[in-house]
Amino acid sequence: MSTTANASTGPGATGGKVAVARGVGGTPAAGLTSEQVWRELTKASFAVVSHTTPAGAPRSSGVVYAAVGRQIYVAVADDSWKARHIAASGQVAVTVPVRRGGIMSQLAPIPPATISFHALAIVRPASSLDERPLPKRLASLLPAERRAGCSIIEIQPVGEFVTYGIGVSLMRMRSPALAQARVPVS
DSSP states (O other): OOEEEEOOSSTTOOSSEEEEEEETTSSEEEEEEHHHHHHHHHHOOEEEEEEEOTTSOEEEEEEEEEEETTEEEEEEETTSHHHHHHHHHOEEEEEEEEOOOTTHHHHTTOOOEEEEEEEEEEEEEGGGGGGSOOOHHHHTTOOGGGGGGEEEEEEEEEEEEEEESTTSOTTGGGSHHHHEEEEEOO
């Protein structure tokens, strides 16, 4: 699986163990850490959330989200199929595209970077957030006029992040063997 490194010095040091990525083929993936992946998730705001219907049919849709701490929040309509279906299963798969490369990505055939993961999902009424102050990122998803007919999906990543192109140069992204990694969610 992953390896750990002692993180007692340097930026973001916690003094404890930090989960470090392994390449998909088992080789080290340039020292990518779960902290780096979480930073990318916090900077992004668009994801594709996939789930199954109660009858077992696959579904996916694009959503705008806010990452707060180690949770991802999505606002959906109370009566939406996303709210109903995700509440029934409690499980989702998520893929977050990460824009990289600026103009270079338009000139060379460089695929987008991505972060994918499995997650537990809980659908709650938006009013459940009234019990605590809303972080600024989450408040932007819930303007006052939308709260009445809205539900919040709390997404908790589990297991490993599967990344492509995160923490590697654009040139390395051209090689799937060099660009892929698995990082514990931790």
